[in-house]
Amino acid sequence: MDRIKRLSQMLPEDIDAALITSVVNRQYYTGFESSAGALLVTREKAVLLLDSRYIEAGTKKVTDAEPVLMTDMAKQLNELFEELKVKTVGIESGYMTVESLFSLRKVLNATLLDDPRLNEIILHQRRIKSEDEMKEIRAAQAITDKAFLHMLEIIKPGLCEKDLQLELDYFMLKNGATGLAFETILAAGANGSMPHAVPSMNVIKEGDFVTMDFGAAHNGYCSDMTRTVAVGKISEEQEKVYNLVLNAQLAAIDAVKAGVPCNSIDAVARDMIYGAGYEGRFGHGLGHSLGLEIHENPRFSPLCSDLTEAGIVMSVEPGIYLDGQFGVRIEDIVMVTEDGCDVITKSEKKLITL
Numbered sequence: 575m576d577r578i579k580r581l582s583q584m585l586p587e588d589i590d591a592a593l594i595t596s597v598v599n600r601q602y603y604t605g606f607e608s609s610a611g612a613l614l615v616t617r618e619k620a621v622l623l624l625d626s627r628y629i630e631a632g633t634k635k636v637t638d639a640e641p642v643l644m645t646d647m648a649k650q651l652n653e654l655f656e657e658l659k660v661k662t663v664g665i666e667s668g669y670m671t672v673e674s675l676f677s678l679r680k681v682l683n684a685t686l687l688d689d690p691r692l693n694e695i696i697l698h699q700r701r702i703k704s705e706d707e708m709k710e711i712r713a714a715q716a717i718t719d720k721a722f723l724h725m726l727e728i729i730k731p732g733l734c735e736k737d738l739q740l741e742l743d744y745f746m747l748k749n750g751a752t753g754l755a756f757e758t759i760l761a762a763g764a765n766g767s768m769p770h771a772v773p774s775m776n777v778i779k780e781g782d783f784v785t786m787d788f789g790a791a792h793n794g795y796c797s798d799m800t801r802t803v804a805v806g807k808i809s810e811e812q813e814k815v816y817n818l819v820l821n822a823q824l825a826a827i828d829a830v831k832a833g834v835p836c837n838s839i840d841a842v843a844r845d846m847i848y849g850a851g852y853e854g855r856f857g858h859g860l861g862h863s864l865g866l867e868i869h870e871n872p873r874f875s876p877l878c879s880d881l882t883e884a885g886i887v888m889s890v891e892p893g894i895y896l897d898g899q900f901g902v903r904i905e906d907i908v909m910v911t912e913d914g915c916d917v918i919t920k921s922e923k924k925l926i927t928l
């Protein structure tokens with residue numbers, strides 16, 4: 575991995591060192607996951623402070639930074655600042671709490687810059703996924719796809735949303751997930767009109783749509799998918815809305831390729847949905863990037879004009895939500911390529927009636 579080296583090369587001239595304290599960024603740069611620690615990156619050297627719980631495993635695993643037993647973080651960082659002539663330190667403004675910044679400022683003998691530059695450099699570096707990262711995301715999604723097939727056998731009238739959520743989570747963890755990418759959303763019937771409904775004791779009944787938005791994590795990397803399935807006979811409007819969402823999703827996926835503004839991809843699906851009479855019924859963005867975190871930048875949203883790049887992973891997830899009636903969302907994740915995209919999600923998208 576040369577991620578630390580790239581970071582050190584990208585440090586702005588007036589920043590002598592980057593102080594990386596967040597769990598997710600320490601994992602990204604060192605390949606080692608620990609709940610606590612600090613990574614100091616200068617142009618010459620990288621040091622990873624790890625406490626006694628992690629130092630043995632970290633010493634075996636980390637190759638791009640020098641692992642050092644952390645006994646007194648402030649004292650050790652100050653010694654490093656002196657040795658490496660560090661005067662100004664960039665911090666991850668998107669991750670460090672205000673409280674941590676205030677308390678570190680009291681004890682560290684360097685200027686901690688609270689500007690967003692370092693954060694932006696890190697987030698930008700994390701956008702393009704390496705082959706190793708893609709392997710993890712694909713592994714996570716494969717478990718998620720398998721869980722969907724399992725749920726098709728399980729879902730039936732009489733069970734409640736919570737029963738199904740627990741079954742889904744248990745299946746993913748039992749089948750290789752090292753964690754969940756986020757809290758599973760599972761909504762039936764009228765609850766489906768709330769895009770982020772919390773699973774409840776609401777009982778599944780004939781004529782319901784059941785929307786499941788879920789994802790396994792694999793070695794820290796996330797997957798994300800949503801499917802809406804019908805239980806028994808549904809209305810004509812339900813079927814019409816389902817097919818509209820599906821067609822909007824397929825059209826948006828078709829439009830994805832490197833070098834296009836993210837908001838133009840959002841518009842492909844949004845224009846179809848609004849044009850069919852559902853203006854205002856698709857409130858969220860079409861998609862988001864993901865990786866070590868479930869929501870990363872860029873976004874397929876009317877507000878994001880960033881250009882897509884080959885190697886970013888994006889969700890494509892249009893929906894239509896009719897208050898008090900029902901909702902439909904269909905979501906796949908794709909890896910952007912120069913001339914299109916590679917759909918990582920393999921699950922069926924045509925309307926499934928159970």
Ligand SMILES: [Mn+2]
Nearest residue numbers: 798889891905
């Ligand atoms: Mn998503």
